[in-house]
Amino acid sequence: DAEVSSRKKTFTEVQTERSEQAERTVLIKCPKINEKKLLQYLSTHGNIESHFFFESRGIQALIEFSEKSSVASLQDDIGIPSAAEHHVVPFKSRLFTFTLKNPGGQAAEETPVHLTPQSHIPVKELIQKLCCADSITTQMYILLNEYQLTEENIKLRFLACSLVRDFARAYFPDSTVKPFGSSVNTFGKLGCDVDMFLDFHDTRKHATEMKKAPFEMEYQMKRLPSERLATQKILSVIGDCLDNFGPGCVSIQKILNARCPLVKFSHQPTGFQCDLSVSNSIAIRSSELLYIYGSLDPRVRALVFSIRCWARVHGLTNSVPGTWITNFSLTMMVMFFLQRRSPPIIPTLDQLKKLADERDKHVIGGYDCTFISDLSKIKPTKNTETLDVLLCEFFEYFGNFDFRKNSINLRKGKEVNKPESSPLYIWNPFEQDLNISKNVNQPQLEKFVAMARESAWILHKEDKTQQAINKEPWGLAALLVPFGKSNSSKMRNRIKGLGSETIRSLLDSLKLNNANSLQKAVGK
Numbered sequence: 114d115a116e117v118s119s120r121k122k123t124f125t126e127v128q129t130e131r132s133e134q135a136e137r138t139v140l141i142k143c144p145k146i147n148e149k150k151l152l153q154y155l156s157t158h159g160n161i162e163s164h165f166f167f168e169s170r171g172i173q174a175l176i177e178f179s180e181k182s183s184v185a186s187l188q189d190d191i192g193i194p195s196a197a198e199h200h201v202v203p204f205k206s207r208l209f210t211f212t213l214k215n216p217g218g219q220a221a222e223e224t225p226v227h228l229t230p231q232s233h234i235p236v237k238e239l240i241q242k243l244c245c246a247d248s249i250t251t252q253m254y255i256l257l258n259e260y261q262l263t264e265e266n267i268k269l270r271f272l273a274c275s276l277v278r279d280f281a282r283a284y285f286p287d288s289t290v291k292p293f294g295s296s297v298n299t300f301g302k303l304g305c306d307v308d309m310f311l312d313f314h315d316t317r318k319h320a321t322e323m324k325k326a327p328f329e330m331e332y333q334m335k336r337l338p339s340e341r342l343a344t345q346k347i348l349s350v351i352g353d354c355l356d357n358f359g360p361g362c363v364s365i366q367k368i369l370n371a372r373c374p375l376v377k378f379s380h381q382p383t384g385f386q387c388d389l390s391v392s393n394s395i396a397i398r399s400s401e402l403l404y405i406y407g408s409l410d411p412r413v414r415a416l417v418f419s420i421r422c423w424a425r426v427h428g429l430t431n432s433v434p435g436t437w438i439t440n441f442s443l444t445m446m447v448m449f450f451l452q453r454r455s456p457p458i459i460p461t462l463d464q465l466k467k468l469a470d471e472r473d474k475h476v477i478g479g480y481d482c483t484f485i486s487d488l489s490k491i492k493p494t495k496n497t498e499t500l501d502v503l504l505c506e507f508f509e510y511f512g513n514f515d516f517r518k519n520s521i522n523l524r525k526g527k528e529v530n531k532p533e534s535s536p537l538y539i540w541n542p543f544e545q546d547l548n549i550s551k552n553v554n555q556p557q558l559e560k561f562v563a564m565a566r567e568s569a570w571i572l573h574k575e576d577k578t579q580q581a582i583n584k585e586p587w588g589l590a591a592l593l594v595p596f597g598k599s600n601s602s603k604m605r606n607r608i609k610g611l612g613s614e615t616i617r618s619l620l621d622s623l624k625l626n627n628a629n630s631l632q633k634a635v636g637k
Contacts, residue, residue: 121408121488124401128297132289134268135275137162137181139207140382141174148226151211158190159183165265166226169384174211175269202358206279208382229265231384233303236426236593243590249501249572252589253415260302260418270296273383274309280354281311285347288313293393298400299407300417300444306386310393311347344391345369351389352376395543398475398482402542406448406459408488412500413459417447419504419589426593427564429557436554438537438561445523445539445549450507452526458496461526462542465491482543504589508569512562520548568592 122130143151146166151174155161160179167173178184184207191209194201234242239259243252262270270292278290294308295301337343349367356365361381368375375390407414424430424443431437438446451458465484468491475482485491498506519528520538524545531538533548536558541547571591586594 135271298403512566
């Protein structure tokens with residue numbers, strides 16, 4: 114433990130620690146709350162490691178015990194609700210309701226509690242905060258601090274997975290349910306969905322241990338013609354189980370014919386929208402790769418959060434699927450840009466693979482997903498560029514990128530010829546025959562390039578002192594005001610859509626040859 118605490122934890126260590134925390138945790142709905150009485154009662158079942166209150170269809174308390182046995186003790190002590198109006202499904206979960214007896218004296222006994230926010234502040238409020246900063250770098254760290262997942266929110270995400278796991282284990286006792294994607298890769302923002310997967314890897318481990326014996330013994334199991342069919346059947350049953358018996362699980366949608374079958378549902382006690390799929394090992398490797406990049410240098414996450422917020426404000430990304438750039442694609446574009454700096458801020462995937470040892474070796478479905486997991490073995494960058502510089506350079510880089518000809522390859526960290534004619538081609542870091550941005554169409558790419566150029570122009574031209582005197586948004590804040598919709602008449606006059614005059618002066622400021630290069634760059 115001392116060795117682990119003296120260095121940055123690996124992705125697997127963090128996930129294991131969080132999952133164990135979640136198993137010692139319960140969630141209690143408190144219609145009328147007296148914090149002191151609640152904690153006094155719960156302490157009779159064991160030591161409380163941590164707790165917090167939050168709002169989700171009423172006040173909820175997350176209680177983390179020091180020992181898992183305290184949860185069992187509490188469950189043994191708790192009654193089943195009376196079935197006067199509705200008949201109850203007798204599934205004993207780790208979701209409870211705490212109410213004070215003696216209704217007459219309840220009001221006097223209620224105590225106000227601090228509620229931990231589970232969503233980020235609105236953009237308007239954020240812009241006001243950013244205007245008080247002293248530099249663009251400070252602005253970017255303020256945005257990161259406001260938008261990133263909090264300790265409490267992460268605990269809640271792992272608890273949601275742990276509660277779903279309790280259901281899955283009724284059918285598959287060795288299974289686990291783990292979060293992946295934005296909940297664990299250090300790039301999740303408050304309010305994002307919880308992607309979770311049902312994993313049976315423990316079952317396979319038993320099979321390999323058995324092979325050492327001089328005989329064979331194995332389970333009799335139902336055999337199906339394909340893994341996909343098995344996945345569909347498993348998810349269908351778990352979906353029905355959550356729908357019929359899961360407290361607080363509503364709006365269940367079984368999307369079983371998708372490329373990656375999944376069950377979508379709303380988990381009311383935690384307030385999360387959840388997507389449950391069956392073990393997707395390559396998605397986990399992508400989560401770990403981003404975790405490594407996000408942990409190597411604080412500028413990485415600050416730049417990604419700022420770019421993603423900027424993209425959302427200008428309608429370049431969207432919460433529903435479509436022809437626009439996804440957050441994942443945008444994050445990969447930022448990573449590629451950071452690999453291209455001189456000196457590079459983060460290593461390429463090939464460089465991370467060279468540092469890997471035998472324990473890091475992963476080949477999944479014929480794809481090489483090997484890279485180092487120990488952060489201490491990766492040399493820190495010698496690049497000292499400020500976030501002020503990096504933000505402006507990001508917009509200039511992609512404002513001038515030859516999308517017509519080149520693709521983005523994080524494995525090699527360099528521009529390579531496009532293997533096919535998609536407007537935007539970003540190689541999947543692991544499944545090298547896939548383009549992760551295949552959904553993006555030409556108009557959306559052109560819009561991205563135009564917005565990137567406009568943003569670079571604003572950062573180049575602005576006079577921070579004058580804007581501060583006029584109380585106008587400056588720096589990052591100026592980029593988070595929809596272009597052409599600012600309250601400032603000066604800004605309205607300067608940016609009337611993306612007209613030819615704006616584009617022309619913008620192109621001049623970025624030293625581009627002619628006004629047609631926007632169309633050329635993205636391949637009309």
